[in-house]
Amino acid sequence: MQHRISFRRLALAGFVAAAFGAAAHAQEAPVNQDVQRNVNQQQRIENGVKDGQLTTRETSQLEQGQAHIDRMEQRDLRNGPLTGKEQAQIQHAENVQSRDVYRDTHNGATQNPNSASSRRMAADVQRNVNQEKRIDQGVRNGSLNDRQVAHLQGREAHVDHEEHNAGANGHVSRGEQRHIQRTENRDSRAIHRQKKAGA
Template identity: 45%
Template sequence: MKLNARLLAVSALMAVCTASFAQSTATTVQRDVNQQRRIEDGLKSGELTVQEAGKLEREESHIDKLQSRELKDGHLSDAERARLRAAQNRARADITRLENNGQVSSPNSRSAKRMEADVQHNINQQRRIEAGLQDGSLSRREVGQLERGQAAVNHKEAVAAHNGHIARGEQIAVNRAERRQSARIHHERTDGGGAN
């Protein structure tokens, strides 16, 4: 009887730990969605210029690379969670600082509309990753791999926006990267891998 009670207690503890790790990963992905949404809102309102949005996308790329590295083994330690939280807090502060620095831009310019569309696509991709984690079709390790792909997309957006103007050719290159990432997400969610 005591053995069964101990086994039950250990099983319950393992379930709580697994849920905690999944929740931590889901929380970091949800913060990605929230920060991308804030960038999009800043572009729509004109509070963020295209160049500022590009700087923020460079920072988001760094966060995605960090997530990828930290999730390589499928787990987030307390130290790894703290590093991610600190990087995301810095990004949140940078978004606020840039939104309130007095620089404004036309939200209706071609470049602003292109950047806004790219950021909206990032939101959609991060939501798909988050949904895959929640429904078990993505393991934390797979989320880490997909975050590396998101980092590449964000980097392309940052490069395209570095001078405050996104040319048609740059937009085509970004769209190509977005399509590749979309296909990766679809493949990982439907390959039968799932939660680890």
């Protein structure tokens, strides 16, 4: 009889632990999905710049769209896990951005990917990809919590906005790229600090 009761308690404890684990995973999953989508969108933009399907001006507009999504994530994650409504709003914005990337890469407007301006823009967007990957990795391995991700996405929004401003006239100068790189370097250090703090 005692053995049967112990078995039931053990089974109940396992069930409770699994339920709590599933709930924690369900709360984290939207953040994983959103940050992974940021990586994917930035990679699509980078590919479009590198193969000449995106002009500098188009890339500038797309980076403004990425800034909008990053700001939404920053605002919504400040207070903890995303609500269903917040997640739906972010997904809608990501879907709009995805359609914009597709439209701009298939509209027939092209630019020489080997021009100095295109190479600068491609390098800047590649840094965006790298930074978002590092944030995504931090979410997945638990070294970044929601509040830290909110802070970092705010910084990413700032970089995206700088890229938008630099390319709005269709050309990214050497000076504009240096300015963006300084911001990206600060953001890279911030990601490192936040991951260490959360470890």
